[in-house]
Amino acid sequence: MNKRDLTRLIKESSVRFLRMQFVDIFGITKNVVIPVAELERALDGRITFDGGSIAGFARSEEVDMMLKPDLNTFTVYPWTTEGETEARLICDIVQSDGEPFEGCPRTTLKRAVAQVHEMGFTLASCVEAEFYIFQRDEQGNPVIGASERGSYFDFSPSDVGEHARRHMVATLETMGFHIASAHHEHGPGQHEIDFKGADALTTADNVVTLRNVVRHLALERDLHATFMAKPLGDSAGSALHIEILLREGERNAFADESGERSLSPTALYFIGGLLAHAPAITAIANPTVNSYKRLVPFWDAPILTVWSERSANSMVRIPSERGDDTRIELRSPDASCNPYLTLAVILAAGLDGIRNELLPGQPLAGSTYDLSERTRTERGIRELPHSLREALVELDRDSVIRGALGDHIYHAFREAKAAEYERYRRAVHPWELEEYLTLH
Amino acid sequence: MTTDELLAFAESLARISAAGGGPKAYASHLAARCGGAVLVEDAEWHHLALAGAGDRSVPATARELVRQAKHEADGLVHLNLQGGSHGIAYPMRAGDAELGWLVVLALDGAAADLAPLVRLTASSIAVDLVREAGGAKGRRRSFWDRLLGGSYDDPAAVRDDAAARGVAVAPSYVAVAVEAEGLDESVATRQLSDVRKLCLAHLHHPSAETVTIERAAGFIFLVPTPLPIDAQNVALAAAMLPKHAAKAKLDISLVGGVGTRADDILETARSVDEAREALVIVRRLFGVSRVGAWEDLGLYPLLHRGATREELQRFADRTLEPLRAYDEKNHTELLRTLTLYFTVRQNVKTASEKLNVHRHTVFYRLRQIAEICNRDLDSAHDQLALRAALAIDALLG
Numbered sequence: 001m002n003k004r005d006l007t008r009l010i011k012e013s014s015v016r017f018l019r020m021q022f023v024d025i026f027g028i029t030k031n032v033v034i035p036v037a038e039l040e041r042a043l044d045g046r047i048t049f050d051g052g053s054i055a056g057f058a059r060s061e062e063v064d065m066m067l068k069p070d071l072n073t074f075t076v077y078p079w080t081t082e083g084e085t086e087a088r089l090i091c092d093i094v095q096s097d098g099e100p101f102e103g104c105p106r107t108t109l110k111r112a113v114a115q116v117h118e119m120g121f122t123l124a125s126c127v128e129a130e131f132y133i134f135q136r137d138e139q140g141n142p143v144i145g146a147s148e149r150g151s152y153f154d155f156s157p158s159d160v161g162e163h164a165r166r167h168m169v170a171t172l173e174t175m176g177f178h179i180a181s182a183h184h185e186h187g188p189g190q191h192e193i194d195f196k197g198a199d200a201l202t203t204a205d206n207v208v209t210l211r212n213v214v215r216h217l218a219l220e221r222d223l224h225a226t227f228m229a230k231p232l233g234d235s236a237g238s239a240l241h242i243e244i245l246l247r248e249g250e251r252n253a254f255a256d257e258s259g260e261r262s263l264s265p266t267a268l269y270f271i272g273g274l275l276a277h278a279p280a281i282t283a284i285a286n287p288t289v290n291s292y293k294r295l296v297p298f299w300d301a302p303i304l305t306v307w308s309e310r311s312a313n314s315m316v317r318i319p320s321e322r323g324d325d326t327r328i329e330l331r332s333p334d335a336s337c338n339p340y341l342t343l344a345v346i347l348a349a350g351l352d353g354i355r356n357e358l359l360p361g362q363p364l365a366g367s368t369y370d371l372s373e374r375t376r377t378e379r380g381i382r383e384l385p386h387s388l389r390e391a392l393v394e395l396d397r398d399s400v401i402r403g404a405l406g407d408h409i410y411h412a413f414r415e416a417k418a419a420e421y422e423r424y425r426r427a428v429h430p431w432e433l434e435e436y437l438t439l440h
Numbered sequence: 441m442t443t444d445e446l447l448a449f450a451e452s453l454a455r456i457s458a459a460g461g462g463p464k465a466y467a468s469h470l471a472a473r474c475g476g477a478v479l480v481e482d483a484e485w486h487h488l489a490l491a492g493a494g495d496r497s498v499p500a501t502a503r504e505l506v507r508q509a510k511h512e513a514d515g516l517v518h519l520n521l522q523g524g525s526h527g528i529a530y531p532m533r534a535g536d537a538e539l540g541w542l543v544v545l546a547l548d549g550a551a552a553d554l555a556p557l558v559r560l561t562a563s564s565i566a567v568d569l570v571r572e573a574g575g576a577k578g579r580r581r582s583f584w585d586r587l588l589g590g591s592y593d594d595p596a597a598v599r600d601d602a603a604a605r606g607v608a609v610a611p612s613y614v615a616v617a618v619e620a621e622g623l624d625e626s627v628a629t630r631q632l633s634d635v636r637k638l639c640l641a642h643l644h645h646p647s648a649e650t651v652t653i654e655r656a657a658g659f660i661f662l663v664p665t666p667l668p669i670d671a672q673n674v675a676l677a678a679a680m681l682p683k684h685a686a687k688a689k690l691d692i693s694l695v696g697g698v699g700t701r702a703d704d705i706l707e708t709a710r711s712v713d714e715a716r717e718a719l720v721i722v723r724r725l726f727g728v729s730r731v732g733a734w735e736d737l738g739l740y741p742l743l744h745r746g747a748t749r750e751e752l753q754r755f756a757d758r759t760l761e762p763l764r765a766y767d768e769k770n771h772t773e774l775l776r777t778l779t780l781y782f783t784v785r786q787n788v789k790t791a792s793e794k795l796n797v798h799r800h801t802v803f804y805r806l807r808q809i810a811e812i813c814n815r816d817l818d819s820a821h822d823q824l825a826l827r828a829a830l831a832i833d834a835l836l837g
Contacts, residue, residue: 265680310811357642359673365811366766378668 001071003043010036013076016084020047020067021208022091023105025056025413026287027338029208031088032067042069045094056412057093057103065101067091073205078174079216090205102408105340106201112344112404113200115351121246121253124197124327125343126180129210130238130335132231133161133189134224142224144231160223165191168217175213177206186299187235197245200343207240207339229286229334230293237294237301238335240285242346243319245327246270255326261309261363262322270328271307272360273353274316274346278305278332280398281349282384283391284405285333285342287417289424292387294334297369302332304371305382308364315384318363332384341405341413348404388421441553449473449557453564461568463489467542470561474554476527476547479629480565482540486654490629497522500628502529502543516555521545530558532566539569579605584653584662588709598705610648610664613708614674617715618681618696619658621728634690635659642677642684645670658696660712671701675733682729695723696731717741725821738825752832759829762812774812777805779830 001009010018019031020042032049034042041047051057051065073090080086093104100107116123134142162184169182178196185192193214195206211227218225230237246253246266256264274281286295294301300312308314317329328350333342352358361379364371371381385391392414395401402410456465467478471492480489485503499505502519506529509517519527527545531538542562544554583605592598602609620635636652636659643663644650651662665671675698682694697718699711714734721740722732734741741747742755763775777795781802784790788806792799806817815822 260676260679265683268676310807357677359676361669361672361676362814363811365808365814366770370769380667380669 001074003071006043006071006074007039009074009076010039010087013087014085015076015087017081017086018042019086019088020069020091021088022067022093023208023338023340024054025103025105025338025341025409026416027105027208027336027340029212030054033086042067042089043071045069045098048096051093051101056409056416057101064096066094066096066098068094070205075175075209078171079220090208102406103412105338105344105409106204108404108406108409109201109204109340109344111406112347116200116246116347119351119354121248123200123347124245124247125200125203126195126197126243127203127207127339128192128194128239128241128243129207129227130185130190130192130236130240131211131214131225131227132187132238133164133191133218134226134231135160136222136224140222142226160221161189161191164218164221164223164225165193167221168214169193171217172210172213175209177210185236185238187232187238190236190238197243200347203242204339204343227335229288229291229336233293236299239294239301239331240333240335240337240339240342241329241331242333242343243327243329244270244346244350245325246350252324252326254328255323257323261318263318263326265357266354267318267326267328268359269353269357270350271316271318271353272358273349273351273356274328274330275305275307275360276353276358277345277349277398277401278315279382279385279391279394280401281330281342281345282332283388283395283417284345284401284413285330285337286384286391287337287388287413289388289421291334291336292385292391295332295384295386302368303384304368304376305384306364306368306371307360308368311364311366311368313368314364316360341409345401345404348400352400388417388424392417392421441556446556446560450560453560457564457568461564461571463565463568464491466561466565466568467491470542470544470557473557474544474547477545479543479545480532480540481543482569483538485541487629487632488540493629496546497626498545498629499625500623500632502541502545505529506541506543516559519543519545528555528558530555530562532562532569534566534570539566576606580607583607584651587705588653588712590709592706595705608648609705610645610666611705612665612702613651613662613705613711614665614671614701615699615708615711615715616643616661616663616674616678616696616731617655617658617699617712617719618661618678618694618731619655619719621693621695623692631690631692632658634688635685635692635694638684638688638690639681642681643674645674660715662708662712665701668701674698675735678731679733681731686729693728694731695719695728697722698731698733698735700733700735714741717744720744738821739828740821749836753836756829756832756837759813759825760833763809766808766812772805772808774805774809777802778809778826781806782827782830 015036018034018036020034021029021031023029032047034047045066045068047067048064050063052063069089069091074087076087092106093101095101113123134144137143165182169179173179180194180196182193193210214225227238254264254267295303297303302313302315306314307316309318315332317331319327319329330346385394452469456469463480467480467489468491471478477493477496477498478491479498479502481501482488485501505519506517509519511517515531517529519529521527525546527543527547529541529543532540532542542558542565544558583602587598599609618639620632623631639661640650643661645664647666648664653660663674665674678696678698681696685694697715699714702708702711718732718734718737721737721744722730742751766772767774780794781791788799788802792802810817815826
């Protein structure tokens, strides 16, 4: 799409305000709202904002940031805000001199994709996004765990959450999304929406948009949608399963009819790379202290560096389709991750596997939860980090993953997450009070 | 050739020796002096060095050329080559022991004039080889020969001897046997060198060095495998070698076999035997451009070697053990399902009736069985392995 087409579309759609959208290094959506009168300045990339006020973005000497919109991301929101039509453009962050800002997650993913192309591949990815929908109380606060107690609302697949999800899917489709499927998930009030394949940048953009749309539409229905990794202690956490497919020309680079399990050497190396870098990937793909309450041996959450063809709780799974549909699924990322950075580190790990011919051994059959210590040792299987702190240590050790993030994001992310873990460590949690207050 | 010229040549050989020597250095010097291609081979016709080949046609080994030619009383052998060119060969000796041959090929001028230079060079290389036999390379070679020849009966003795010889030994190895098919005689030496490089580029482990042992038509590689998963990865990497060879446009086909992991250093010879046996079976069953693992060949190694009752029983146990373990742990009946499936001639409907389950359950179990046993139930080879294991188990178990 070019500027003229976009200007025409904005006029035809009677758009009043334009949201210049971007994400911080934690994947949280930020935006600068401008009236359409400022459109030309926006399209020329002359909208500035104070980078110093965004966590992890700027050091003191580079406060002024500019928004460089990706015109292909233009979307008119299918709702109005106080009667006004709004649209959005997803932007890259650039420095005041127009140079790419190394703290921009979208630019980081573009860099990883460029490496994919340099190695002669093109990429398609798709995601399965899980989330919870909760009721709100009279003050508008989410009522967490209500359904388990059975005293508030029953979130069966025919309940209000189901209707909300259908509305979300319909809305996303009017925004041009290709939804593969949507369904109720294991947890009470838990749902999943699956996208069809797209390039990596579009996939990450879609995840961010999905989160915004789902939360917005839930709010419209007086509900609360959350992509927190593990909102309910005794139910499944919310994953962001990511599938990758590489092509070499027209050919699926992961497929080889004569290969081991009809997988090409490239596929095996990519899997080997994912397994080798899994602990460090976890810091990015499971970025909160809460993420590690999902990575426990229940509800098919992955806990080990294992690949499999059918095991639902393996970290890497190869869906049964072969030939042109052969793809590799990473099941460890959770719904709260920054999709740009997560895709960037996944690609970096896979490409490192291809470059260094890292092989993954034979796939595991059956559940990974009851593997003996001996089997784990013999197969070189490692546990995924148990905490954000452990994951950050693994990130420190992994130069490939750090390299994919770039120095700026690595240091900013690490510093912020170490502080987050420290706050968590110092806090006294309700469980501790319940367990010890009367005991001691 | 004048005395001065001869003296100058002898002096240059001495300078090469003083600088460290080596068959390649001597061969290069002689090739530059005579304008031909110089090939150096040991007493077992293993390649030691080649120099001055350029675009010339040089055979992989001069064994047949030397054997078929007339040997002079002084040891000199005159070679008549295709295309009208000729060559000479001279044995490298230490006392009465023949250490190998120095062969000069593709000579256009008079071979007789070069005979003194060839004899002097052969003597220099012989001195070098004798010295080298006591050197690091010779010590390494004799260590691996002794290990694979069964000269040790105690792992501690292996490690002590390796340390004394300056050989670094990994705790465990997997053997990969590789041979090249379709070698072009004229460039065979270079092709084999390319094969060796290609294999070493893909068969390695960061923990230790991969050992290369040259064999007449190919190589045995001993790849370090600290963990069982490393052995799986060696088998995967070896299976990809024919594709890598095709991608590298080597213009040859590779055939090979992979042994099982030697948990104990003394079992390395067993892994080598398995790798060579797998290579023979793969070549007969599948032709070229394939490297197969001994472990995946199922019944064939047993048929090939004429297995004993104990070996048959071990094969059945090894094949069925994963299913037994899974059944025991998960209270399933996968082994019974597999047995029945074959008994009813792979009729899923009949099997489901006899098992009193829905046919979808039978399909599900068959997928589980294939995954757990790492076998493809649609493959005739894998079916044979499973059927044979069940039959042996019923007969001998």
